[in-house]
Amino acid sequence: MATKTTTAPRVDSGPGLRSLRLGLGQIAPKLGDVAANLDMHLDMLEAARSQSAELVLFPELSLVGYQLRDLVPDVAQTRRTPQFTRLVQASHGLSLGFGFVEEAADHRFFNSYAFCEDGRLVSVHRKAYLPTYGLFEEGRLYAAGEHIRAFDTKLGRFGIVICEDLWHPSAMYILSQDGAELVVAAAASPLRGADVGEEHSNIDVWATALKMYSQLFGCFVVLVNRVGFEDGLSFWGGSRVLAPGGRSSFEAPLLEPGLFTCEIDWNEVRRYRVSDPTLRSERLDLTLSELKRIQRDRIVRGPEADAGDARKPGVERRGGRP
Amino acid sequence: MKSTDAHTAMVHRLRQGYRDRKVDADLLRKVLVAFIRDEVHKVGLRHVVLGISGGVDSSLVAYLAAEALSPINVTGVLMPYRTSDPQSSRDAEEVIRATGLQSLRVDISAQVDAYFEHFPQATVLQRGNKMARERMSILYDRSAALGALVLGTSNKTELFLGYGTIYGDLASAINPIGDLYKTQVWALAAAIGVPRAIVDKHPTADLWQGQTDEAELGFSYAQVDELLHFMIERRYRHEELLQLGFESSFVTRVEELVTRSQYKRRMPLIAKVSGRSITHDFRYPRDWKR
Numbered sequence: 001m002a003t004k005t006t007t008a009p010r011v012d013s014g015p016g017l018r019s020l021r022l023g024l025g026q027i028a029p030k031l032g033d034v035a036a037n038l039d040m041h042l043d044m045l046e047a048a049r050s051q052s053a054e055l056v057l058f059p060e061l062s063l064v065g066y067q068l069r070d071l072v073p074d075v076a077q078t079r080r081t082p083q084f085t086r087l088v089q090a091s092h093g094l095s096l097g098f099g100f101v102e103e104a105a106d107h108r109f110f111n112s113y114a115f116c117e118d119g120r121l122v123s124v125h126r127k128a129y130l131p132t133y134g135l136f137e138e139g140r141l142y143a144a145g146e147h148i149r150a151f152d153t154k155l156g157r158f159g160i161v162i163c164e165d166l167w168h169p170s171a172m173y174i175l176s177q178d179g180a181e182l183v184v185a186a187a188a189s190p191l192r193g194a195d196v197g198e199e200h201s202n203i204d205v206w207a208t209a210l211k212m213y214s215q216l217f218g219c220f221v222v223l224v225n226r227v228g229f230e231d232g233l234s235f236w237g238g239s240r241v242l243a244p245g246g247r248s249s250f251e252a253p254l255l256e257p258g259l260f261t262c263e264i265d266w267n268e269v270r271r272y273r274v275s276d277p278t279l280r281s282e283r284l285d286l287t288l289s290e291l292k293r294i295q296r297d298r299i300v301r302g303p304e305a306d307a308g309d310a311r312k313p314g315v316e317r318r319g320g321r322p
Numbered sequence: 323m324k325s326t327d328a329h330t331a332m333v334h335r336l337r338q339g340y341r342d343r344k345v346d347a348d349l350l351r352k353v354l355v356a357f358i359r360d361e362v363h364k365v366g367l368r369h370v371v372l373g374i375s376g377g378v379d380s381s382l383v384a385y386l387a388a389e390a391l392s393p394i395n396v397t398g399v400l401m402p403y404r405t406s407d408p409q410s411s412r413d414a415e416e417v418i419r420a421t422g423l424q425s426l427r428v429d430i431s432a433q434v435d436a437y438f439e440h441f442p443q444a445t446v447l448q449r450g451n452k453m454a455r456e457r458m459s460i461l462y463d464r465s466a467a468l469g470a471l472v473l474g475t476s477n478k479t480e481l482f483l484g485y486g487t488i489y490g491d492l493a494s495a496i497n498p499i500g501d502l503y504k505t506q507v508w509a510l511a512a513a514i515g516v517p518r519a520i521v522d523k524h525p526t527a528d529l530w531q532g533q534t535d536e537a538e539l540g541f542s543y544a545q546v547d548e549l550l551h552f553m554i555e556r557r558y559r560h561e562e563l564l565q566l567g568f569e570s571s572f573v574t575r576v577e578e579l580v581t582r583s584q585y586k587r588r589m590p591l592i593a594k595v596s597g598r599s600i601t602h603d604f605r606y607p608r609d610w611k612r
Contacts, residue, residue: 028360033611069605194350194506195343229360231607232496234353255352 018266020155022250023053024239028228028257031065034075038063038083041098044259045090051261055155058098059186059226059239060127060162061111063087066188067230068101072141076103079121084114091116095153097160097224099186101142102126108143113160113186115153123151125160129168135190135233138164150178156266163187166209176217177284181269183217185210187225190233203236203254214242218272218279220249220264227257244272333566340551345506347513351386354498358390361496362471364612369470373457373491374398374425375528376413379499380475381520382511384421386498387473393422397468401457403529404431410528413520420517426464430456450529454490462493471495479504479547482554483576484583485539492586503550504543541572549576 025044030036041058048056060066063083064075077084077100087098095117102112102124111127126145130138148171150159159175159182166172166185175183193201206223214221220243227237234255241249241262250262273279298305362370370387374380380398387396398421400414418425434453438444444452461472474494476486478501486492499507504525512521525535525543536542549568552558553576558566563573594602 031607031609031612067607067609069607071606071610191353194345194502196346229357230609232357234357254349255356 016267019263020055020266021051021053022222022241022262022264023048023051023056024222024224024241024250024252024260024262025056025058025062026224026227026237026239026252026256026258026260027058027062028226028235029059029062029065031230032068032071032075033065034063034077034083037065038087041087042090045094045096047259048261049094051259053094053261055095056097057184057186057222057224058096059224060113060188061099061101062186062226063098063100065230066226066235067233068141069137072101072109073103076101076109078103078105079124088114088116088121089119092119094118095122095155097184097186099162099188104143109141110145111138111142111162112145113162113184115151115158115160115184117154122153123149123158123160125149125162127162127165128171129164131164136164148174148178150175150180156181156269159183161185163189166213172213172217173287176219176279177282180217180219181266182220182222183213185221185223187223188235189225191236203238206238207240210240210242211246211248214244215246216278218244218276219269220244227255243268245276329565336552336566337548340548345502345509345513347510350502350510351389351514354386355390358387358473358496358498361609362391364609365471367469367471369395369397369468370473371397371399371461371464371468371470372473372475373461374400374414374417374423375475376410376417376520377525377528378507378511378516378521378523379477381413381417381516382507382514383473383475383498384417384423385511385514385516388421388423394424396421396423397464397470398423398425399457399461399464400425400427401430401460402427403434403453404429405531406528407526407531410526413517413523416517417520420515428460430460446530450527451487451490453529454487458490458493465495473498474500476500477504477507478502479543479550480535481587482550482583483539483546483579484586485535485579486586488586503547505547540575545572546576549573553577553580 027040027044029040041063045056068075084100095115097113097115099113102110104110111130113125114121115123126147127142128145128148130142130144132139150157157179159178159180161171161175161183163186172183189202189206191202193203210221210223220241222241224239225237226235228235236254237252237256238254239252239260241264243249243264249264252260358370362368368391370391372380372383372387374384384396384398398418400411402411430453433456437452438449464470465472472494474497476492476497477499480486481500502510508521526533527535549563549572552563552566560573560577564570589601592599592601598604
């Protein structure tokens with residue numbers, strides 16, 4: 001489904017509080033077992049509905065598990081696969097996000113995240129940055145998504161990033177410029193770091209990035225990270241909500257599975273942007289023209305530019321000059 | 323390159339930074355306990371079995387397993403040989419008592435000695451390896467009898483140095499402490515209440531009388547863990563390790579030990595002749611539909 005780029009009528013953000021009840025499905029999917037995971041989603045959706053949640057979010061690849069390797073084609077779904085449509089339909093009366101392996105018509109596979117509401121699919125984000133280093137091998141398994149776009153929902157304007165996407169500030173910048181008021185960061189992040197305050201501890205690194213983005217872009221950032229174990233990897237959970245400005249609005253426990261609900265006040269977006277109007281002064285034209293110059297220079301300079309001696313005195317560097 | 327003083331200060335800061343580290347015992351305990359529980363339950367079992375030597379590694383795993391599955395579901399097996407240090411048995415008994423595990427004692431002297439009657443010239447190394455593999459065969463037999471998984475107790479330091487017997491003490495179904503260096507095992511064991519006497523004693527494989535790991539290896543765990551930290555975790559190259567002040571011969575020796583023992587950390591090589599071969603391109607996760 002094509003993402004909408006037109007601006008639909010916004011929900012009225014009149015004065016006062018506008019509370020939104022959020023359900024974070026911090027689950028441990030069964031690796032490669034779509035039927036079992038579909039049941040897990042449906043059960044948790046029912047629980048969320050009984051707790052009056054308006055927005056329910058599941059982690060990256062929540063319908064299939066993470067460390068799939070050769071299972072990818074076995075668990076992939078098209079948008080007509082019965083299990084996929086069943087879950088979309090289950091979003092009646094609320095908004096729902098979940099992760100799955102998407103098979104395109106040309107049989108490329110994507111690490112995708114579906115957003116649906118009231119029983120229909122609103123938008124799909126295909127993970128644009130596939131980690132392929134260290135313990136990660138997504139570049140072997142998936143094609144990279146080619147779009148990063150915000151979209152309108154009945155709750156407000158949303159953006160989605162999937163795990164590694166978040167480590168590319170450009171992805172968050174694009175969503176910010178595209179009007180996102182809430183960014184869903186769906187993750188399957190394995191724990192690394194056994195020491196207190198370790199610089200490579202990825203829990204701390206994530207916390208820093210999420211806080212920074214919600215400050216810089218004046219939007220809600222919602223991390224929904226999975227738990228459980230796969231082949232020795234431990235997924236740390238700790239799903240959380242950062243309010244515009246970086247305030248921690250909610251934090252789910254580390255490692256524990258469950259449905260965690262919280263309330264946010266949507267009008268915090270407006271209040272923060274009134275007091276800290278950096279978005280107003282952001283210069284898209286300047287950013288674009290400089291990025292285009294950098295792109296042009298890379299093409300013009302070719303491989304010599306970074307061949308190892310480019311920074312030596314006497315080697316002319318183009319660009320950067322008025 | 324910076325001035326000598328600045329260089330010295332930087333080296334001091336880096337190495338001090340390593341020494342100031344502190345394991346996140348609360349988090350590690352939660353993760354490792356959950357790991358044991360999750361991996362055992364998801365294969366449809368409730369029990370585990372492990373060898374209890376009286377050393378800190380198996381003691382730590384015993385404590386973690388008891389917490390994960392409750393002591394009634396954990397069987398600790400004491401497997402002394404006739405030359406084993408009696409203190410090892412006493413420490414093992416203390417772990418069993420403190421954790422409340424089910425326990426079993428199988429003296430391996432008769433089966434080991436019966437075999438070496440055929441090979442009286444066998445070296446100390448052969449005898450040590452044989453003992454380790456007899457213990458493994460007992461644990462796997464008990465695992466079938468009890469419907470249990472075998473817990474591994476090798477730490478990251480010995481796995482990197484190859485200081486273990488392949489298909490002996492290196493064999494297990496799941497290993498909760500294989501990503502913890504020996505010094506981290508000590509810290510975590512102390513934090514979760516393994517008796518101080520066990521944490522503080524000299525580590526030994528106890529394969530012959532008077533053996534200690536550190537005397538046999540020729541360096542201490544504290545020394546080699548610091549080197550492995552910079553070499554493996556932080557990816558410092560050989561020349562950079564020397565600039566950090568590690569002895570050249572020490573660095574070279576450890577590099578050789580790590581390289582030479584790589585085979586112990588991998589499954590056997592399979593000669594690829596088909597289009598889709600096990601270990602090469604039949605790449606399914608082990609926790610497939612688990």
